[in-house]
Structure formats: structure tokens, C-alpha cells
Amino acid sequence: MDVGDCHQEYHQGMARWEPDSRSRLEQAAMALYAERGFDDTTVAQISERAGLTERTFFRYFPDKREVLFGGAGALQDLLVGAVADAPLSATPIDAVARALDAVGAVFADRREFARVRQAIIGGSAELQERELIKLATLSAAVAHAMRARGVGDPAAGLTGEVAVAVFKVAFEQWVVGTEPRDLSQLMRDGLDELKSVTADT
């Protein structure tokens, strides 16, 4: 699930004339970024590859960078929703575990996409910066959701940072190499590792 799905319904009326335009633009952009690099790809080329106009491109994305971050809002909604929906009796870290499980389930069948995307982002300083902004925004959103559950500061802020740290580290393990575990398992193991690292000895 990404933001695309939400837009999809809204644009269903248009979909008869431009079936799946958003998804076609995303696929065209990813293919071009992987082929010739992010810096050397233009919106004109993406639109042409997708068989659409630049005007259509800009109806879905403000610029070529945001094509790679269309899912950030949905990811945030997922994390925040799972934290909010955790039982009142759940501790902050248990609420984080539930949120990460929800994220893992959504990513389960997107490993190849995630690999390609990560390689594209790794090749561009501008995209790496944007990825850091995405992660910082997620952390702040989780902290906000914790405060809404009555968690004080600095615990709420630290819990937000922890949630994103576990997601980030597990994601990096998941997309590179021949890691046999799925993202959900990697995040569960990461959270256990974090508990072990921070445990008083």
C-alpha cells in the first residue's frame, strides 16, 4: 500500500482515460533512474517512457525526486495508526513492535522494488538527503503518536527515534546481500538486539 492507492480511488473517474497513470509514471521513472542515473533523467523522458504528457506527470508529482517518495505518507499513516490502535496497556516499545509488524506486512512482497529503489537512492546525495528527511519525519510522527497515548518526554521522542532506527537498520539488511529473513523478522530481531544492547548488565 502506498499513497498511490489512496489517490487511485480519488482518480477512478479519470482512470478510464489514463489507466494507472501514476503507477506507469513510477515504473518508467524507476527504470530510467536505474538505467541512466537519477541526475541524468528528466521529467520529459519519464513522461515519454510512460506514454504520457509532462502535464500528467505534474498532476501526480511535484518533481522527479518525489516519484521515489510517494509512499512516505502511507508509511507514516501505517506507523501512527498502529501505535494509536495498540491496547492502552501496551508499553511504548510494545506499541513500536506492533507498528513495525504492520510495516513489515506491507513490505513483504516489495523486496525487489525496495532493492532497486535503495540502489537509486544510494547513487544520489540529493536522494539520500530526502530519505533522511523522510526518516526524521517518521520519527517525529511516532513521537507525536506516543504523546497522544500519554507518554511523556523525553521518552516519546526517544521511542520515535528507536522505532525508526530499528526500521532503518533492518531495511538495510533486507535490501542488500542474500539475507534470508523477511523484513518483519529482521525488525523483530533488531528490536530484540536493541533491548539487549541497552540492557543494564
Add this chain to the structure above:
Amino acid sequence: MDVGDCHQEYHQGMARWEPDSRSRLEQAAMALYAERGFDDTTVAQISERAGLTERTFFRYFPDKREVLFGGAGALQDLLVGAVADAPLSATPIDAVARALDAVGAVFADRREFARVRQAIIGGSAELQERELIKLATLSAAVAHAMRARGVGDPAAGLTGEVAVAVFKVAFEQWVVGTEPRDLSQLMRDGLDELKSVTADT
């Protein structure tokens, strides 16, 4: 006497005319950013305020943004050095605690500077992005230092994230409002809070 010595003498001669140029440029930049905002300040204005030429500015800084990040390298050296110097018997989180203590000591008398800098950064998306890059770089450096101590993955990566999370959250508490604790104490309390948050119940 070789070419190196000549250079030294050359700069020593100038030093009499331009005492502490770097520090003067930093102070001029901070004052202008606080007065008129980062976006509306030029290198020409900074140089003029410092009583120096633009050419001198560019001898110390690649651009006006980096004036605010001149300390990032020293901060990284401090963190990494303290992790490396921790006794072999120290756990990863104990090594982090030592590194944060070292950082706290250095910042002890820089609160007013930190407040002004944080306010400037808060007013510019470009500077906030650069700050995120700084923090991500610090996290990676701590993780690297952990691996050099024999800590495996993902523990090393998570420990780097935890170190920066505690620093970041404590720093935000320290620079805003009327927080009575110093940065060292806030980081110690933050680390305890993190241990408590991640403790299995």
C-alpha cells in the same frame, strides 16, 4: 628551510593582520543569520561584517551553509575517540555513555551559542537537511567505531543510532525553554530513559 616553512612564515605574517579570521567570520555569519535570516544573507555581507575579503571567507568555508557546521568534524572525532578509548571490558552502551560525557563536557559553556545556532537552523529547510546529514554521519561513525571494537551487526548500527538519538533529544531539551540540567546530565538521563523504555517488562 623548505616550501612548508615558507608557507608557515607567510601565514604567520598575515596572522598579525588577520587575527582569528575564522572565528570572526563565524561570529559575523551567526549575527547576520540571526538578524536577517540565513536565506537573505550573502557571503559578501558576512565578509564585510567581519572586516575581511570574500577570498578569505572561501579560504575557510566552501559556502555560507558550512559556517554553521564547522564543528561537525570535531564532534565526530570526539565521539569516535571516546568510543575507541573505552576499556575493552566496556559494553557498547557503556562506550556510548562515555562518548556522550565527552561531548557534554565540550558543550558545557556553549549553551547560548547552541541556542542561537538552533534557532537559525530551525528557520531554514536547507539547514535542517544539512543537520540531518550531520547526525546520520555521526551515527555511521559511531557504528564504525563499534565494529572496530568487535561489535557485530546489527548491534553496531543500532548502537550508533541510539547514541545519536540520545544526543539529539537531549540537545533539543537543552537549547529550548528553561531546562535547568546541563547537557551532560540530560544525556545521562536520556540514556537511562532509553534503557527504561526498551526494558522488557
